[in-house]
Amino acid sequence: xxxxxxxxxxxxxxxxxxxxxxxxxxxxxxxxxxxxxxxxxxxxxxxxxxxxxxxxxxxxxxxxxxxxxxxxxxxxxxxxxxxxxxxxxxxxxxxxxxxxxxxxxxxxxxxxxxxxxxxxxxxxxxxxxxxxxxxxxxxxxxxxxxxxxxxxxxxxxxxxxxxxxxxxxxxxxxxxxxxxxxxxxxxxxxxxxxxxxxxxxxxxxxxxxxxxxxxxxxxxxxxxxxxxxxxxxxxxxxxxxxxxxxxxxxxxxxxxxxxxxxxxxxxxxxxxxxxxxxxxxxxxxxxxxxxxxxxxxxxxxxxxxxxxxxxxxxxxxxxxxxxxxxxxxxxxxxxxxxxxxxxxxxxxxxxxxxxxxxxxxxxxxxxxxxxxxxxxxxxxxxxxxxxxxxxxxxxxxxxxxxxxxxxxxxxxxxxxxxxxxxxxxxxxxxxxxxxxxxxxxxxxxxxxxxxxxxxxxxxxxxxxxxxxxxxxxxxxxxxxxxxxxxxxxxxxxxxxxxxxxxxxxxxxxxxxxxxxxxxxxxxxxxxxxxxxxxxxxxxxxxxxxxxxxxxxxxxxxxxxxxxxxxxxxxxxxxxxxxxxxxxxxxxxxxxxxxxxxxxxxxxxxxxxxxxxxxxxxxxxxxxxxxxxxxxxxxxxxxxxxxxxxxxxxxxxxxxxx
Numbered sequence: 001x002x003x004x005x006x007x008x009x010x011x012x013x014x015x016x017x018x019x020x021x022x023x024x025x026x027x028x029x030x031x032x033x034x035x036x037x038x039x040x041x042x043x044x045x046x047x048x049x050x051x052x053x054x055x056x057x058x059x060x061x062x063x064x065x066x067x068x069x070x071x072x073x074x075x076x077x078x079x080x081x082x083x084x085x086x087x088x089x090x091x092x093x094x095x096x097x098x099x100x101x102x103x104x105x106x107x108x109x110x111x112x113x114x115x116x117x118x119x120x121x122x123x124x125x126x127x128x129x130x131x132x133x134x135x136x137x138x139x140x141x142x143x144x145x146x147x148x149x150x151x152x153x154x155x156x157x158x159x160x161x162x163x164x165x166x167x168x169x170x171x172x173x174x175x176x177x178x179x180x181x182x183x184x185x186x187x188x189x190x191x192x193x194x195x196x197x198x199x200x201x202x203x204x205x206x207x208x209x210x211x212x213x214x215x216x217x218x219x220x221x222x223x224x225x226x227x228x229x230x231x232x233x234x235x236x237x238x239x240x241x242x243x244x245x246x247x248x249x250x251x252x253x254x255x256x257x258x259x260x261x262x263x264x265x266x267x268x269x270x271x272x273x274x275x276x277x278x279x280x281x282x283x284x285x286x287x288x289x290x291x292x293x294x295x296x297x298x299x300x301x302x303x304x305x306x307x308x309x310x311x312x313x314x315x316x317x318x319x320x321x322x323x324x325x326x327x328x329x330x331x332x333x334x335x336x337x338x339x340x341x342x343x344x345x346x347x348x349x350x351x352x353x354x355x356x357x358x359x360x361x362x363x364x365x366x367x368x369x370x371x372x373x374x375x376x377x378x379x380x381x382x383x384x385x386x387x388x389x390x391x392x393x394x395x396x397x398x399x400x401x402x403x404x405x406x407x408x409x410x411x412x413x414x415x416x417x418x419x420x421x422x423x424x425x426x427x428x429x430x431x432x433x434x435x436x437x438x439x440x441x442x443x444x445x446x447x448x449x450x451x452x453x454x455x456x457x458x459x460x461x462x463x464x465x466x467x468x469x470x471x472x473x474x475x476x477x478x479x480x481x482x483x484x485x486x487x488x489x490x491x492x493x494x495x496x497x498x499x500x501x502x503x504x505x506x507x508x509x510x511x512x513x514x515x516x517x518x519x520x521x522x523x524x525x526x527x528x529x530x531x532x533x534x535x536x537x538x539x540x541x542x543x544x545x546x547x548x549x550x551x552x553x554x555x556x557x558x559x560x561x562x563x564x565x566x567x568x569x570x571x572x573x574x575x576x577x578x579x580x581x582x583x584x585x586x587x588x589x590x591x592x593x594x595x596x597x598x599x600x601x602x603x604x605x606x607x608x609x610x611x612x613x614x615x616x617x618x619x620x621x622x623x624x625x626x627x628x629x630x631x632x633x634x635x636x637x638x639x640x641x642x643x644x645x646x647x648x649x650x651x652x653x654x655x656x657x
Contacts, residue, residue, distance in 0.1 A: 034231050037076040041068055043461060045079050052086040056454075063451025074111035081107050082116060085123050097127060114151060118144065118159045125163055129170050137167055154191040158184060162200075178207040198234035201225030205241040206277075215245050233269055236262065240277045247284045259285050276306060283310050287317045305334045449475050502628050507546040509573050509582060510534045516553035517571060524561050524569065532571035540575075542582055542651060548625045549649070552633065555618040556586035556645045564590035564642065575651075584647040585636070592643050598635055622647070 033042045044064045051057030061083035068076035081104040088097040101120045108116035121144045128137040141163050148156025165180035185200050201221050208218035218241065225238030239262055246255040259281055266273040279298055286295035292314055299310035308331040315324035452471040456463060463471070513532040524530045553571065560569045567589025577583040593601055604620040619633075626633045629649055636644035 035075065035079065037079065038068075038071050038073045040467060041071065041073055041076040044455065045076065047455070047458075047461065048080070048083045049086075052083050053090045054087075057083050057087055059451050060454070063455070066451075075113055078104070078108045078111055078113045078116040082119065085120060089123060089127060092127075092131075094127065094131075097124070114153050115155045118148065118153070118156045121147075122159050122163055126166070129167060134167060134171065137163075141167070154187075155195075158187050158192055158195075161187060174207060174210070178204060181207070196228075196230040196234050198225045198229035198231075199237050201228065202237035202241050205238065205245075209241060209245055209248065215249055219245050232265075233272070236266055236269065236272055239265075240272075240275075240281065243281055244277065244284070247281070247288070252288050256285065256288065276302065280306075280310065283314065287314060290318075292318045305331055308334060449479060502545050502548070504543050504545055506541040507544055507549075508539065508541050509536050510538050510540070512544075512546060512550055512553065513571055513573050513584070516550055516557060519550070519554045520557045520561060523558065525565055527566040528561070528564050529568040530557075530561075531568070532573070534573035536573055536575050536582075542649070544649060545629060548629060549647075552622045552625050552647050553584060553586070555622050556647065559618060559645075560586055560588035560590060560643070564588045567642070578648055580652075581631070581648050581650055584649075585644055586647075587639065587642065587644040589642040592640070593635060598637055601635055602633065 033039055035042065035045070037045065041064060044060065044067065048057050048060040048064055051060055061080045064083075065077055065080035068074075068080060081100070084100040085097065085104055088100050101124045104120040105117050108114060108120070121140070125137045125140050125144070128134075128140065141160060144156065144163070145160040148160055161180055161184040165177045165184060168174075168180065169177035181200060181204050185197060185204065188195050188197055188200065202225050205218045205221035205225065208214045208221065222238040222242040222245065225241075226235060229235035229238070239258065243255060243258045243262060246252075246258060262278070262281065266278060272278065279302060283295045283298045286292070286298065295314045296311065299307055299314060301307075302310055308327050312324045312327035312331060315321070315327060452475050455461060456468055456471050513534060517530060517532050521530060557569065557571065569586065569588045572585045572587070574583045574585070577585075602619045602623045604617060622633050626647060626649075631647065631649035634646050634648070636646060
């Protein structure tokens with residue numbers, strides 16, 4: 001994993017890529033990896049980012065998340081969580097957006113990449129602004145500021161300043177917005193020197209350009225943006241503003257040359273190529289070329305106020321002043337209408353908050369009146385109750401005697417209903433937990449299979465042979481996980497059915513151990529020695545269901561392989577450890593079982609690592625099978641160098657051999 005504070009010289013990076021045998025496209029991608037994540041993950045992230053407006057983007061993000069976790073690249077894992085935020089922002093699905101924002105905030109804080117924590121905060125605020133909830137956006141900005149001060153995190157403070165600027169810009173208060181942008185720029189240059197200031201320079205240049213009075217200052221900020229841009233994409237933003245300034249200063253020949261360059265350079269960045277500013281430049285180009293019909297067509301592609309302003313400019317340039325004045329009036333009316341809507345939105349949101357407070361006050365007043373009425377009539381009610389009780393006493397005694405037997409029966413029925421209800425609730429909870437667990441566990445390997453299959457088969461991605469083989473291995477590994485999952489569910493269903501029966505027959509214990517070792521040998525880590533020993537003769541046989549007994553041993557060995565990265569896994573068969581029983585033990589040098597988890601390790605859906613793939617059914621199935629065979633499974637709590645699981649079966653049926 002690349003350390004977030006480490007920078008590699010470009011020459012060394014190129015040599016490493018050549019040694020890895022990467023394709024030219026992969027080497028180029030590695031050189032243009034501004035996120036400083038693992039070069040093998042960067043193409044996957046770029047694919048997910050391109051697909052962020054489609055459901056396929058979510059699948060690719062899942063693949064990126066799994067691969068980043070495998071390679072222990074925590075920054076790439078955070079980037080994978082940004083894709084659902086972008087997707088649900090595009091779809092305006094607020095409930096899902098809240099979940100995606102919460103997930104990104106949690107993983108970024110856990111991985112110590114707080115820039116994505118504040119990115120998630122910022123996206124949530126942006127959604128509120130876009131949906132006319134400025135007051136809630138301001139409240140959330142204040143919450144973000146308090147959290148940034150608590151974290152002492154400069155990027156968080158910078159994000160707060162930028163967010164306040166956006167709020168003022170959304171409300172049409174451009175002068176205030178620019179003041180905060182200048183403050184944000186000063187803060188970035190002082191506290192965040194590694195950040196790319198090109199976009200901020202470009203926004204400040206745009207403000208001075210729109211004023212029309214300080215184009216010199218606007219051009220100076222454009223030049224600073226070009227000098228300090230850290231990526232090819234961010235360098236395009238000041239060039240666009242520079243092109244607008246050249247048009248407004250009537251330097252048409254320079255304007256045309258720069259415009260043609262921008263049309264070519266922005267083609268690979270659709271969000272920039274199709275932006276409002278590029279559309280305005282196309283309108284300006286057609287005005288300069290006196291192609292007013294084409295200019296009006298581009299103006300029609302804009303929305304609301306931008307479209308009206310563009311048409312007014314075209315009519316002014318073509319000398320049609322009456323139409324120009326008409327569109328300017330519509331533009332002014334639209335601005336007034338927008339300001340009115342903003343005010344109404346503020347009033348509506350404020351009314352909701354005031355209404356909630358008024359409702360609380362009304363409830364308090366109603367409760368107070370009820371208390372006063374209760375105290376006023378308490379004495380009267382108390383008197384009536386005493387009289388009624390006195391008159392009813394004889395009747396009640398007689399009634400209770402008659403109903404005594406019936407009440408006893410009713411209580412018994414109620415107890416039966418309570419027990420039945422509790423069983424139904426337990427069954428329902430188990431069903432819900434089972435469905436949720438299975439949905440997650442099935443989706444994870446399926447997403448990996450689909451994601452890596454798309455990467456391998458995508459003609460647009462030149463995947464090196466080594467990476468293709470690794471992705472193929474991951475596809476095979478996840479296919480095996482999916483098969484194991486289905487087998488565990490079917491086995492559990494079979495064991496719990498009323499039709500299940502044990503098929504006992506003589507079987508050699510050493511052959512049972514040998515078969516179990518063979519079943520799992522292909523999965524063991526390279527640094528782990530897997531073997532079995534036995535103190536029983538080779539021809540020693542005992543009465544058992546060999547299929548089920550082998551399943552228990554295989555599950556024990558598979559668990560040990562999952563949590564043992566080096567050392568050994570030892571399967572042993574003993575006739576002396578527990579006299580009268582045959583004892584199979586699986587001992588490993590892995591991470592072991594924490595003391596607080598030892599009592600629940602054989603429960604259903606229990607997993608040592610909740611983030612590890614698996615159903616949590618394997619050990620529970622082992623316990624059920626052992627019980628059906630008249631034996632038991634248990635954890636050796638005295639063993640401390642890893643974990644040691646025991647499978648103990650009785651030998652009382654030995655005389656039947």
